[in-house]
Amino acid sequence: MLLRLADERPRYYQCDQIGTPQEVTDEAGEVAWSARYKAWGEAKEVISEAARKAGIRNPIRFQGQYFDHETGLHYNRHRYYDPNSGRFICKDPIGLAGGINVFQYAPNPISWIDPLGLHCILADTDLV
Secondary structure: OEEEOOOOOEEEEEEOOOOOEEEEEOOOOOEEEEEEEOOOOOEEEEEOHHHHHHOOOOOEOHHHOEEOOOOOOEEOOOOEEEOOOOEEOOOOOOHHHHOOOOOEOOOOOOOEEOOOOOOOEEOOOOOO
């Protein structure tokens, strides 16, 4: 994946088997941003001094979700996800069609994803 900022220099996402960004590197391969994740997606960011000065921030988190700095929640297209609890904060908009537990994210955060916030699927690691 590619990240472009106002300075037009490319940055590259280095993701794990389920699409979670682990690092953002510059064109020289230097790490500008990295994160360590707890099991359900809570991230601890590490930002290099050069990246901080350049204004490099990465809003993409656990399995491609958008991180909301104001709430600490992850936006997952149809609803918000709480990485501290490992659950969505509102009911599944498709009701029981998404499963009997309408707040569940996935049964296993290592091999399952819910890219739209509607129902979880087994990650196809050949595509990520």
